[in-house]
Amino acid sequence: MWLIWIVGVSAYVLSITNRTSLSAVGVDAAHLFQADASTLSLFAVLQLAVYGLMQIPVGLLLDRYGSRPIMVAGMLLMAVGQLVMAFAPNVGVAIVARMILGAGDAAIFPGVLRLVAIWFPAQRGPLMAQLTGIVGQLGQLVAILPLPLLLHSTSWSVTFGSLAGLGVLFTVLVFALIRNRPPELAEDVSVNTDTGVIRVVTSRADLRVTLREALAHPGTRLGFWTHFTTPFAGTAFMMLWGIPFLTNGEGLSIGTASLVTTVYVLFGILFGPVLGTLSARHPTSRSLMLVLPTIALQVVVWLAVILWPGQAPLWLLILLAIALATGGPASMVAFDHARTHNPQHRLSTATGVVNGGGFLAALIAIFLIGLALDLQGAGTPATYTLDAFRWAFVTQVPLWALGTVFIIRERRLTRRVLGLERRPRND
Numbered sequence: 472m473w474l475i476w477i478v479g480v481s482a483y484v485l486s487i488t489n490r491t492s493l494s495a496v497g498v499d500a501a502h503l504f505q506a507d508a509s510t511l512s513l514f515a516v517l518q519l520a521v522y523g524l525m526q527i528p529v530g531l532l533l534d535r536y537g538s539r540p541i542m543v544a545g546m547l548l549m550a551v552g553q554l555v556m557a558f559a560p561n562v563g564v565a566i567v568a569r570m571i572l573g574a575g576d577a578a579i580f581p582g583v584l585r586l587v588a589i590w591f592p593a594q595r596g597p598l599m600a601q602l603t604g605i606v607g608q609l610g611q612l613v614a615i616l617p618l619p620l621l622l623h624s625t626s627w628s629v630t631f632g633s634l635a636g637l638g639v640l641f642t643v644l645v646f647a648l649i650r651n652r653p654p655e656l657a658e659d660v661s662v663n664t665d666t667g668v669i670r671v672v673t674s675r676a677d678l679r680v681t682l683r684e685a686l687a688h689p690g691t692r693l694g695f696w697t698h699f700t701t702p703f704a705g706t707a708f709m710m711l712w713g714i715p716f717l718t719n720g721e722g723l724s725i726g727t728a729s730l731v732t733t734v735y736v737l738f739g740i741l742f743g744p745v746l747g748t749l750s751a752r753h754p755t756s757r758s759l760m761l762v763l764p765t766i767a768l769q770v771v772v773w774l775a776v777i778l779w780p781g782q783a784p785l786w787l788l789i790l791l792a793i794a795l796a797t798g799g800p801a802s803m804v805a806f807d808h809a810r811t812h813n814p815q816h817r818l819s820t821a822t823g824v825v826n827g828g829g830f831l832a833a834l835i836a837i838f839l840i841g842l843a844l845d846l847q848g849a850g851t852p853a854t855y856t857l858d859a860f861r862w863a864f865v866t867q868v869p870l871w872a873l874g875t876v877f878i879i880r881e882r883r884l885t886r887r888v889l890g891l892e893r894r895p896r897n898d
Contacts, residue, residue, distance in 0.1 A: 472590045476599075478648045479538070479583040480606045482546060482641045486579040487610025488618070489549050489572055489634060490518075491710050494611070495619045495729065496630075498715060498852050503627060504562040507850035512841025513566055515711045518573035519834035523827040525577035530823025531682060537651030538582040545578025546645055550638025557631035575638075580607070581822045584806060588818055589652050600810075601747030604803050605740045611709060615732050619725075685821040689884035690812025694825035696881055697762050698805035700874025703832035704769050704867055705795040709735060710833070712840050716864075719855035721782050731785075731792050738796035746800040750807050755889075757804045758882045763875065765801040768794045770871050777861045802829055812885070832870050839866035 493500055493514055501511050532541050552572030559565035580603075587599045622630040685691050708716075709732060717728035750757050772794035776783050783791075805825045813821040840863045844850055849859035 472653075475586060475590060475649050476583075476603075478644055479542070479586050480603050482542060482645055483579050483583050483603065483607040484610040484613075485634075485637055485641055486545075486549065486576050487607050488613045489553060489610075489638070490522075490576050491611050491614040492553075492618060492631070492634060493569075493711060494709050494732070495615050495714055496622055497711055498718075499619075499622060499627070500565075501852055504559075504565055506562055508841040508844040509838075509850060510562060512711065512837050514569050516834045516838045516841075517566055518569040518576075519706075519710075519830045519837070521570045521573035522577045523830040523834065525574055526581070526823035526827035526830075527682065527820065528823075529577050529581055530820040533581055533585050533819035533823075534817060538585045539645065539649045539651050541578045542582040542649065543642055543646045545575040545582065546638055546642040548572070548575025548578075550635045550642060551575075553631050553638060554635035557628045557635060581819055581826055584822055585819050586649070588810060598744070598747045598751060600806050601743040601750075601800060601803050604799060605743035608736050608739050608799065611736045612733065615729055615736070682817075682820055685813055685817050685824055688812050688821075689881050689888055690808050691821045691824055693758070693878065693881035693885050694805040694808035694812075694821070695828040696874050696877040697758070697808065697828075698802050698825050699828035699832045700766055700871060700878060701762060701805075702798040702802040702829045703836050703870060704773065705735065705739075705798040706829070706833035707836040707840060707867070708732075708795055711837055712860075712863075715852065715855060716860045717788065719852060720857040720860040721788060722857075723785075723788075727785070731788050734789050735792040735796045738793045739799045742797055742800040743803070746797075747803065750804050754807070754811060755886070757807065758878055761804055762801050762878060765797040766871055766875060768797060770868070773864065773867065777864060782857060805829075808885075832874065836867050836870060840864060 497511060500506065500514065504510075506514075529541060549572050552568050552570075552575060555568035555571060556565060559568055583603055584600060587603060591599050618630065621633065707713075713732055713735075714725075714728050717723045717731055718725060723731070746761055749761060753760055772787075772791050776787055776791050779787060805828070806822060809821040809825045810818065841850075843863035843866050844855070844859055847856075847859040847862060849855050
């Protein structure tokens with residue numbers, strides 16, 4: 472059980488490293504491929520678009536075939552993507568490489584969550600999901616610290632070729648060591664908590680019904696909007712725009728900027744067990760107690776940084792990193808909703824729906840930030856300015872507002888389904 476989880480979560484660490492591998496070398500990529508801000512944002516936008524679009528198909532395939540074959544395919548695709556990236560002759564090929572990477576990345580986290588759901592007792596679910604997310608964030612540290620050092624001491628091809636080699640290694644490890652289910656289970660059966668019927672997903676018709684049922688439950692939609700709203704600001708910051716903002720905008724050195732992003736990762740790790748424990752203990756108060764406060768914290772601190780006269784002090788930038796770090800652990804509450812409100816035979820499908828939300832919001836945010844920079848004439852590293860970054864980051868506010876409205880709405884509908892809130896009567 473634990474060996475399977477260790478291998479799965481190690482694959483997830485590499486997946487996060489691959490996903491954020493441009494975070495600390497975005498300026499290098501801009502110079503290498505002669506890319507302006509909008510073009511640079513396309514690296515992340517199209518990668519996340521493919522990731523998000525693959526979530527439901529991946530969830531359906533996981534429910535049909537289990538984690539092992541889908542994760543093997545995902546690791547192999549990521550290896551191919553990084554190999555293409557290593558030798559990309561122009562920006563078009565490089566963007567295709569990131570899209571291949573996004574397709575492979577889409578299979579790993581949902582696959583690991585399915586392993587957690589099947590191999591571990593249900594009461595451990597929230598904590599194990601948080602631990603999976605926590606350990607996975609170590610991949611961001613690899614992308615922030617060793618990866619740029621390797622790039623600046625060797626070459627672009629060696630750096631991304633090394634990531635491709637690690638992808639091949641973990642393809643073999645996942646195939647050799649991961650199993651879909653405990654040996655005492657002949658099939659991935661589950662009991663539908665609504666009807667008591669024992670189900671095995673065996674046909675395409677089952678898959679269509681599974682998707683329809685998952686989308687129909689307000690608990691799944693609550694998970695989607697929770698994941699849409701909580702992590703996107705941190706994803707946009709860490710995946711592409713954080714380092715350019717801190718160095719070219721706020722005037723920090725690369726070392727100090729890396730310190731700020733490291734604080735983000737470390738506090739994300741510290742917050743995870745706390746929010747996981749609270750989510751397990753207070754399943755009917757997750758949105759009010761955990762999700763909405765973290766959204767409010769991110770909005771308030773980001774606005775403080777944006778409105779600060781001149782360059783923000785280091786302590787405020789560190790506080791920003793801490794505020795954004797709450798988004799990752801809070802987003803894991805979304806998967807608690809998926810697990811709580813969906814029986815096992817449609818769990819991965821519901822997880823795919825939920826997981827797509829966060830990356831949909833992130834790709835919108837990343838694109839809008841890049842577009843806003845270009846519209847202000849600050850589209851290249853040589854023309855980045857603090858004021859341009861400030862206006863660019865304001866584009867995140869409508870996403871927070873939209874997500875908050877739908878979280879409140881779907882929470883109310885979910886509580887009605889559970890009998891925790893009465894339907895208003897028409898007098």
